[in-house]
Amino acid sequence: MRLPGQSSRSMLPILSDLARVIMLALVAGGMFTFFAAGSLQLYQEARAVENLTFARVIPAPAEIVDAWHDHHDLLLEEHIPETLWETLAGLSMAVALGVSIAALMDFSRLLRWLIYPLLVVSQTIPIFAIAILLILIFGFGSGPKITVVVLFCFFPITLSTFSGLQTADPELLSLLRAMGASSRQIWFKARLPAAMPSFFAGLRIAATYSVVGAIFGEYVTAQRGLGVFLKRSYSSFRLDQAYLAILLTALLSMLLVLLVNLIERLALRWYYTTRRKSWRGPGIY
Amino acid sequence: MNQPSCLEVRGVSKTFVEEGRRVHALDNISFAARPGEFLTIIGPSGSGKSTLFNLITGLAQPDSGEIVLECGAVRRRVGRAGYMPQRDLLLPWRTVLNNVILGPELDGRSRREARQRARELLPLFGLDGFENAFPDTLSGGMRQRAALLRTFLTDRDVLLLDEPFGALDALTRRELQRWLLDVWQQFRKTILFITHDVEEAVYLADRVLVFSARPGRIVKELVIDLPRPRQSLSRLAPDLRRLEGDLLSALEMGNGS
Numbered sequence: 001m002r003l004p005g006q007s008s009r010s011m012l013p014i015l016s017d018l019a020r021v022i023m024l025a026l027v028a029g030g031m032f033t034f035f036a037a038g039s040l041q042l043y044q045e046a047r048a049v050e051n052l053t054f055a056r057v058i059p060a061p062a063e064i065v066d067a068w069h070d071h072h073d074l075l076l077e078e079h080i081p082e083t084l085w086e087t088l089a090g091l092s093m094a095v096a097l098g099v100s101i102a103a104l105m106d107f108s109r110l111l112r113w114l115i116y117p118l119l120v121v122s123q124t125i126p127i128f129a130i131a132i133l134l135i136l137i138f139g140f141g142s143g144p145k146i147t148v149v150v151l152f153c154f155f156p157i158t159l160s161t162f163s164g165l166q167t168a169d170p171e172l173l174s175l176l177r178a179m180g181a182s183s184r185q186i187w188f189k190a191r192l193p194a195a196m197p198s199f200f201a202g203l204r205i206a207a208t209y210s211v212v213g214a215i216f217g218e219y220v221t222a223q224r225g226l227g228v229f230l231k232r233s234y235s236s237f238r239l240d241q242a243y244l245a246i247l248l249t250a251l252l253s254m255l256l257v258l259l260v261n262l263i264e265r266l267a268l269r270w271y272y273t274t275r276r277k278s279w280r281g282p283g284i285y
Numbered sequence: 286m287n288q289p290s291c292l293e294v295r296g297v298s299k300t301f302v303e304e305g306r307r308v309h310a311l312d313n314i315s316f317a318a319r320p321g322e323f324l325t326i327i328g329p330s331g332s333g334k335s336t337l338f339n340l341i342t343g344l345a346q347p348d349s350g351e352i353v354l355e356c357g358a359v360r361r362r363v364g365r366a367g368y369m370p371q372r373d374l375l376l377p378w379r380t381v382l383n384n385v386i387l388g389p390e391l392d393g394r395s396r397r398e399a400r401q402r403a404r405e406l407l408p409l410f411g412l413d414g415f416e417n418a419f420p421d422t423l424s425g426g427m428r429q430r431a432a433l434l435r436t437f438l439t440d441r442d443v444l445l446l447d448e449p450f451g452a453l454d455a456l457t458r459r460e461l462q463r464w465l466l467d468v469w470q471q472f473r474k475t476i477l478f479i480t481h482d483v484e485e486a487v488y489l490a491d492r493v494l495v496f497s498a499r500p501g502r503i504v505k506e507l508v509i510d511l512p513r514p515r516q517s518l519s520r521l522a523p524d525l526r527r528l529e530g531d532l533l534s535a536l537e538m539g540n541g542s
Contacts, residue, residue, distance in 0.1 A: 172374045178342035179439060180364020181391045189387075193378045270378040270419045 063240040064247065071241065075229065075248070082224040084252065086142050086214040090149020091256075094206055097150060098157030099199070105158075106165040106191070123155050131220040145217030145225070152213030153206035160202025164195030197271055200264040207260045211253040226252075292341070292366070292443045292475060293317040297350035298500075299336055310336040312500035313350070318443070321473045323466075325486040327532065328496025328539065334479045337501070338445050341477075342368045354443060364391075367441035367474075371448040373432035375420035381431050382407075382416040388439030403438060409468065410434045426457040433465070437472060446478045450485070462488060466515055483536075487528045488515065495532060497539030505535035 046052060068075075101119070105112040127148060134144035168191045176186050218227025226245050233241035265272060299311040310333035318324050326334050339345045341352055343365065354365045367388070375384045382403055389399035407413050410430045420428055429449060436444055450458045462485060469476055480486050486493050487509055495505040511524055 169374070171370060171372060172376075174344055175368065175370055175374050176391070178339075178344055178364070178366075178368045179388060179391055185391055189391075190376065193376070196378070268378075270421070273419050273422055 059240040059243055064243050067240040067244045078224050079226050079229045083214050083226045086145040087149055087210045090146045091153055091210045094150045094153035094157055098154040099161050101158045102161035102165060105162050127151060131217060135221060140221060145214050148217035149210050149213040152209045156205040157202040161195055161199045164198025165191050168194040196268055204257060204260050207256045208253055211249055215249055291320055293353040295351050297347040299347050309500040312502045314503060316494060318475050320475055323469060323476045323489055323491045325478045325480055325490040326494045326496060327480055327486040329498045331499050332496040333501030334496060335447055338447055341366055341445060367436045367439040367444040369432055369436040369446045369449050371451045373428040375428060375431055377421055380417045380419060381412055385431060385435040385438055387435055406434060425453055426461060443475045448479050483529045483532050487525055493532060495535045495539060504539040507531055
């Protein structure tokens with residue numbers, strides 16, 4: 001039952017509801033249009049290529065195994081150690097950098113204001129452009145690749161550690177203050193340990209990125225490393241070798257993530273005693 | 286008064302601003318605790334009981350009046366009283382043993398000696414064999430006992446317990462009340478104990494302070510003359526009911542005014 005005079009007041013919510021529905025419909029329609037146009041584009045371009053067969057783009061597993069037999073000496077002695085060294089050096093430096101920046105951002109609101117935009121900007125810079133600059137700075141050695149790995153990896157570590165530092169229970173902090181703890185004691189005995197689960201979540205993401213970062217750096221220019229092996233394979237149209245490089249990259253990344261998980265299990269024994277039931281074994285998840 | 290431990294609150298008032306509103310939490314509170322006395326504070330929620338604890342621990346400063354701890358006006362009061370909040374707030378990444386030595390550790394005392402002392406006290410606190418367990422694997426009652434041991438090990442003369450058994454089931458709660466009296470009798474600490482539970486207030490205390498609704502004032506002070514050590518609740522029943530009656534009428538008066 002609507003009384004006269006009420007209708008004009010209740011028109012406004014209806015109008016704003018309508019506007020919202022129209023806007024959502026427009027967004028959904030736009031998304032669908034791009035999806036359809038993109039799919040069509042892919043289909044037409046693939047059809048335009050002559051003699052496109054599955055075997056031409058994806059080598060048989062046996063061919064990849066053969067490529068491994070042909071090259072495993074070189075890969076094991078030169079390329080993989082180089083890539084691994086760049087990855088581990090870069091990742092360790094990213095951890096140090098990420099935790100330090102997170103601590104600074106946690107330390108003061110002003111620093112957070114100053115640093116946060118810089119962090120986001122650092123992730124918008126095309127790494128490819130930087131990679132060439134890095135060669136001008138560090139030369140053709142491992143330096144530019146390690147730097148690329150750091151750039152790839154420090155961001156997730158920073159963000160997750162920072163949000164972890166913010167999760168410390170305020171009641172716990174005031175209990176510690178009531179017990180006479182100094183700010184330094186509170187930071188090291190409560191805030192930092194509370195941040196560890198988040199830190200490891202970030203480190204896991206960083207570990208997955210890190211090998212790709214090293215390969216990327218090597219792809220630009222290098223004498224050794226899986227990235228160079230990949231580049232040379234493509235230049236000589238050896239797809240079997242390229243796939244071998246891709247497989248090895250994935251394998252290295254997975255091993256690294258497993259290593260991070262192992263360290264986490266050892267370091268956060270308290271975290272996993274209570275969550276033991278939901279733990280599905282030493283997987284990547 | 287040159288006794289080793291005392292706590293005196295003189296004419297303390299406190300107003301604070303919460304979500305843009307001025308809250309008059311405490312109004313001219315005065316009382317003194319004798320060394321080794323067990324004082325319980327009871328009052329409706331929002332009567333400023335926890336605010337009082339924040340003032341005594343030094344986390345906040347009173348608007349007027351003063352608080353004397355350890356027989357002498359202490360300018361920096363932080364860390365001078367042992368404080369235990371309702372939630373146990375044990376550090377989940379530390380074992381029971383490392384949790385209970387937090388007080389001495391924050392004071393910069395030797396961790397090894399603190400561990401030694403804690404180990405000796407674990408049986409009394411019903412934590413024997415759990416020294417290397419993480420808090421999340423313990424029951425609520427055990428966690429509360431661990432938090433209490435942590436509070437006792439701070440070696441402060443005055444202990445402030447803010448509804449320590451509030452979140453426990455009735456059975457565990459009764460067991461812990463009896464046990465707390467045992468422990469208190471051995472250590473002879475001055476205890477200030479906040480509770481919502483009339484029976485608990487009477488059963489534990491030498492003296493009960495009844496707070497009114499906001500702004501908190503002391504509307505009644507009830508001396509509990511039941512002999513120590515206290516018998517079990519059921520044998521004390523008639524005396525308890527009488528005192529509880531007194532207390533309830535005081536609480537109703539405080540709420541009404």
